[in-house]
Amino acid sequence: MNFELNDEQLALRDSLARLLGDVYGFEKRRAIAASATGWSLPAWQQLAALGLTALPLPQAHGGFGGGAADLMPVMQELGKALVLEPFLSSIVLGATAVRLAADEVLQVQLLPDVASGELRLAWAHDEEAARHAPLWIETRARQQDGQWLLDGAKCNVLHAPSAHRFVVSARTAGEPGDAHGVALFHVDARAAGIACRAHRLVDDTPAGELRFNAARAQPLGDPHDGAAALRALEGTLAMGTAAVCADAVGAMETAYALAIDYLGTRRQFGRAIGENQALRHRAAEMLVALEMSRSMAMVAAVAADDLDAPGARADLARAKLVIGRHARAVCHAAVQLHGGIGMTEEYAVGHCLRRVTLIDQLFGDVEAQAMRLAAMA
CATH class of the missing domain: 2.40.110.10 (Butyryl-CoA Dehydrogenase, subunit A, domain 2)
Known part of the structure; x- marks a missing residue:
């Protein structure tokens, strides 16, 4: 199992990070969330222009033939920016179901327009x-x-x-x-x-x-x-599970970075609150949870790409369970370290907690994953 991104994956991740840094800052996201549609068509078109909407689709239909491992760094960056555009719903889930279930004629009819971002599923x-x-x-x-x-x-x-x-x-x-x-x-x-x-x-x-x-x-x-149809359904849900695992890691990274920055800049009694040993220990625990979640997101991607491999379904459930627990813990801690400001609508850290709260409910929450693992034992 290779836990390292290749050069192409790194280049795509870095390009996406630059794009989101330029056009999808937190204030821009707030404006998008407050809009009538709740997402931005121009931002969606920029994601399509970068080739992201074609990434997991077959090459024969205008895609790049990527799998869950290729989607992982993309979803991580989308989660880091708390992106609201329909990438998960249309590209990860809808397009995967069409790819796995539809005959060639129907794929030709639907997938090229999905790959270009013009057709949203x-x-x-x-x-x-x-x-x-x-x-x-x-x-x-x-x-x-x-x-x-x-x-x-x-x-x-x-x-x-x-x-x-x-x-x-x-x-x-x-x-x-x-x-x-x-x-x-x-x-x-x-x-x-x-x-x-x-x-x-x-x-x-x-x-x-x-x-x-x-x-x-x-x-x-x-x-x-x-x-x-059952195989296609399971494959679609597996791809979605791996994708939201990576998305959650991205949201955790943002929450952790905000917390560390706040600990270094917020001052009480003449010194930064980050000099407090108890808060340093809390930050260290957050980092350990984040690193474990990064590893489990890779496990989920590998499992989703080969769902019939021995133990793949258990690996996927285990990854969702571990990331679900750690994501809530890290984002809760980040909010608590900020104090009252962490609960405000105008500050990003609370939105990270809201993101991972939603992700926990997608494709089975922590308790559901534990029950699935118990049933497989």
Whole structure:
């Protein structure tokens, strides 16, 4: 297992860091979060111009053929800047589902426009009753007059209000929780029979609640091949899990850097508060947790790139669990070291805590990952 970035990954990471440093400072992010859409189309276009939207897509369809290991440094930088654009929803999740589930004709139809950033997808999988159970799918797909129709609801669909198409998990057979009868579909976001209630998540990410009422859908692949759809579903969730692990590490890095800077500049009783031994120990514990999380993000990326390898699923769950615990601890500590200023809307450190709080809930929180590991033991 190689834990070092190659030259291309380092160059892309550095280019992205420079771009975000120039155009996505914290005050700019606050303005974007307060806007009507909650994200910036110009910033999205700059990410696309850098080639990021094409990174994990097949070369045959305008992409660069990257995997989770290539996405890791990108997601880390996006997390560091607390970026609000739909990279996770469209490129990591939606495009991965299309790549893994769709036939060649449909990939040719969809992926080139996704790679260019012109077509934005939203991954619609989570349901209210699921409680982190990935196979708890109540949404139903049925055939009528030769067409597939969807009925059901999806919750917390990232960037649903601005998506052009939804990639939706549904059941053609079986009951919620069953491994068989799962299928993946794509739906025009403007189609009849779809209602979207927009809202913002705890870190200001735009999201929506979707309701399907006989909404026309097109299957990704054979809707009766539940085994293939299940593999695509698992692969998509694995890629998303690895991506948010790296995103959380980026947010941790920002929180840690802000805390260390504050300890060195805030003065009480004639000296910097960072000279206090107890606070130095606290900062050292934060650094240890951050370094462990960096390593586990690499473990998650390797596991997501080869999900069928022995122990890969356990590694992925373990990484999400460890990073979930450490991210909350580091960002909590960073807020506490700042005192009251750490809780203000105008200061970035509290937003780092909000980011990792959201990430913990994506793809299974700490408790869900612990239960998955116990089930694998």
